[in-house]
Amino acid sequence: MSLRKILLLSALLGAGLPVHAHDQTQGQLHIEHPWSREMPPVAPTAAVYFVVHNNGDQADRLLRLDTPVAGKAELHEHVHADGVMKMQQVPAVEIPAGGEVRFEPMGYHVMLFGVKQQAKAGERFPLTLTFEKxxxxxxxxxxxxxxxAAEHAH
Known part of the structure; x- marks a missing residue:
């Protein structure tokens, strides 16, 4: 088989595979598919979601967030209190050993305040997470x- 045919076959076979170029692994932690929903251009806030998998035998904690696209980034969660769902800031999020924490709508999430310019679908922006360990x-x-899609959410 010629090199050209091999390359063409490789490209065709690889075309159906999901691409997670923005997933990251640091030590025992793997952060899966960080994403944010496109917001109206004048919206002053945005939210970021992802899943943190802890493949180690020690818990870790997410302590801090930074991004150049907003004035401030905070850890938040939705809680059910007095029959109402509300959002509140949390100082840190525990990532259990051998477990995972989902940052998703109506759960833990990252809130970006003072967004300088809302990103459009298809764009990307940097977010820095700081973990205790x-x-x-x-x-x-x-x-x-x-x-x-569901395969990213689970």
Whole structure:
């Protein structure tokens, strides 16, 4: 088989595979598919979602967030209190040993305040996570019109 045919076959076979170029692994932690929903151009806030898998035998904690696209980034969660769902800031998020934490709509999430310019679907922006043990992890957040397909969410 010629080299050209091999390359063509490789390209065709690889075309159906999902691409997670913005996933990151740092030590025992793996951060899966960081994404944000496209917001109206004048919206002052945005949210970021992802899944943190801890493949180690020690818990870790997400302590801090930074991004150049917003004035401030905070850890938040939705809680059900007095019959109402509300959002509140949390100081840190525990990532259990051998477990995972989902940052998703109506759960834990990253809130970006004072967004300088809302990103459009198809664009990406940087987000830095700081963990107690794993240290600093640089993410590349994908902006999407809609939430990711079910295979990304689970």
């Amino acid at each position: 794993a240290g600093v992890v640089e993410l590349d957040v994908a902006v999407q019109k809609d939430p990711p």
